[in-house]
Amino acid sequence: EWDAASGQYYYHMFCKEQPDVNWRNPALRRAILDVFRFWLEHGVDGFRLDVFNVYFKDDQLRDNPRRLGRRPFDSQVHVYDCDRPEMIPLLQEIRALLDSYPERYAVGETFLSTTPKAAGYARPGLLHAAFDFTFLECGWDPAAFLGVIQAIDSQYNDGGWPTYVLGNHDVTRIATRYARGENDERLKVLAALLLTQRGTPFIYQGEEIGMRNVRVPHGEMKDPVGLRYWPFPVGRDGERSPMQWTGETNAGFSGGQPWLRLHPDAASRNVAAQREQPNALFHVYRRLLRLRKELPALRDGMFLPLNYEPRSLLAYLRKDSDQTVLVALNFSRKRNRLVLGGELVRSGWRLVYSTRRTELPDLRNSVLALEPYEGLILEQQ
Known part of the structure; x- marks a missing residue:
């Protein structure tokens, strides 16, 4: 110029x-x-x-x-x-x-x-x-x-x-x-x-x-x-x-x-x-x-996907040596289902946060049911 x-x-x-x-x-x-x-x-x-x-x-x-x-x-x-x-x-x-x-x-x-x-x-x-x-x-x-x-x-x-x-x-x-x-x-x-x-x-x-x-x-x-x-x-x-x-x-x-x-x-x-x-x-x-401050695994833990070819639902674990956190995200306007492996089902979980509910979902039959457009975070006990 x-x-x-x-x-x-x-x-x-x-x-x-x-x-x-x-x-x-x-x-x-x-x-x-x-x-x-x-x-x-x-x-x-x-x-x-x-x-x-x-x-x-x-x-x-x-x-x-x-x-x-x-x-x-x-x-x-x-x-x-x-x-x-x-x-x-x-x-x-x-x-x-x-x-x-x-x-x-x-x-x-x-x-x-x-x-x-x-x-x-x-x-x-x-x-x-x-x-x-x-x-x-x-x-x-x-x-x-x-x-x-x-x-x-x-x-x-x-x-x-x-x-x-x-x-x-x-x-x-x-x-x-x-x-x-x-x-x-x-x-x-x-x-x-x-x-x-x-x-x-x-x-x-x-x-x-x-x-x-x-x-x-x-x-x-x-x-x-x-x-x-x-x-x-x-x-x-x-x-x-x-x-x-x-x-x-x-x-x-x-x-x-x-x-x-x-x-x-x-x-x-x-x-x-x-x-x-x-x-x-x-x-x-x-x-x-606030959860990022309370749960170290969300900041520093490993990322472990639970479904490798997601079409309408993305789920993964964030895991460190002391803590395991499960994150499930429903991208659909309809209810969705995440099938969990036996080890995950047998684990005790507490509801950390959900955009759609206030109580821990029922994990019987190895299925985690998600509401439309739900973001769900569970911590392993």
Whole structure:
């Protein structure tokens, strides 16, 4: 991009308002590490590194190979502007700085993410964690989710720590993708799925109350991607509307004019309203988050699937040396049955949590019966 003030060109991988900095410049590198140090000294616990794996570009400025794609960006194989080897020493330097302070943390947004790529960066001496976005590629399909869990789990056996992401500011909201109308029962199943995996779950603001995407007319769009490619529906404003805290003006987000319009349901779908509704999605998230603290096996235990080709039901054990937890998730709008092996039937179980019941289900005849869209968690006694 030409800059008239300096009489020079500059490089930007994304918007022209976002010039890339030259990490090979020692003075710049020191300056940015000093920014880390400044905030660490002020007590910040951690950092999210935006598209960290594109910090470095090819030192010879070679062009990427071409391929077919809808947009210019998609028409390249990103080998010279992504995942360059110079990234590793920088991550080691950042990690060493963070480790010189107690209990600090960094998670990286892995650009063009794959499970092996994210796992390769989330290692001792590198990042504490790197986003794995493969959950985002799953439809309403328990087999797809199981495949992702097994792929992620297989990559973290040497000290790395996985992440799970169902939604963020760049993708259509969970409720818009998966829910049917205003019914949140599917979202409760997904909350139970997300929060019973080994690793760190990330929850995008608003997902805990089931916020839906907002329809933003062209005249109100803010997202540069949406504006550039309009009328193609690739903009991200829909998932970036203000958090819906209350049913008051601007959903309690601000006394001023928010940058984007609110969803029409903000008066009824908000944190304050769901606090008063015992069965609301908000309380499902709260209870599941509490369970992660109470049950160590949910955080650190092995993942052992109980059905290997799930069609409408996903069940698995989370197990460590002291605790066994059974998780059963019914993806169907109809009642479902999970057949248990003899050893599991003979075990004593207690009901830890269910999205649909308050008493332990009857396990006679080696069958665990699940209600429609039920998320069920049992602990072995």
